[in-house]
Amino acid sequence: MQPDPSLARLGSHEGTTVTIRKLEHSDWPEVWKLIEPVFRAGETYAVSREITEAEARRMWVEAPTGTYLAQGENAVVLGTYFVKPNQAGGGAHVCNCGYIVSETARGKGVASLMCAHSQREATRLGFRAMQFNFVVSTNEGAIRLWQKLGFEIVGRLPGAFEHPHRGFVDACVMYKAL
């Protein structure tokens, strides 16, 4: 299949070329392998730690407007993200995204590349802003990164997340006009 040139944007981290493209059906097993441990850990996503594969697939692939895959050399999977409307009706011009980087690829700029890509994709899809509803406050690296990429903390939900090791912690609402 010819890659859609509008999707096959390239970034690079530490000399490795990263390709970001739309997910294909056959990619799911790799994506599930990547996201399952994050959901099972329960430290960063407000998702049941007992989520089934079918539920995760619905949430990550079927419900969103688009789901994407970041790959390094030899097509090794580095990360994945989705984009979808955050609300319906009068709120449908604001999108929501979720990003997960594979454990072995963390701290290498993959999240940053995916977020930049998602902002271009969101604009292309007609969204005017991007909102993260629930960034767990203990996920400090993520908050710093989103801030660096232009997102502002526009709300703070006191004790809204029960962290498996740290108890009730705040969650942040982050927002960026595109």
Added chain:
Amino acid sequence: MQPDPSLARLGSHEGTTVTIRKLEHSDWPEVWKLIEPVFRAGETYAVSREITEAEARRMWVEAPTGTYLAQGENAVVLGTYFVKPNQAGGGAHVCNCGYIVSETARGKGVASLMCAHSQREATRLGFRAMQFNFVVSTNEGAIRLWQKLGFEIVGRLPGAFEHPHRGFVDACVMYKAL
């Protein structure tokens, strides 16, 4: 059917007794009659103005943990609300509610009675806090009422709602620990 005493709490406004009880299947046509015009107007809920009856029923009755009906004398329907977890996993101790008062019963304290009832119900169901994700800023009466009932504005989403007559307006995130 005997009313569940834990649900059949009474309030009163202007001398009228208001009963709030769990929704029964046979109540749906009345509820739909009440909520449909609010969704079609598109001024207060981030719901598609073209929502179908089946989609509305899923959203208002099937997805939530509980849906309730407020009735006045002669069982006239005054309002309805739902309660559900706002997030899954580590966020499931915070609930979300939606309230709609019938056009003829507005400004008479029905929303206030329903909100007080919902807070008791939420506590009974084990929730520790209540969050409204998207209170449209032009819905000033609602914001004032929620503030009076102990909710705080913990976030403001700039231009996140496209109002059919007023264009892009802010939406507020409101929160109360129970």
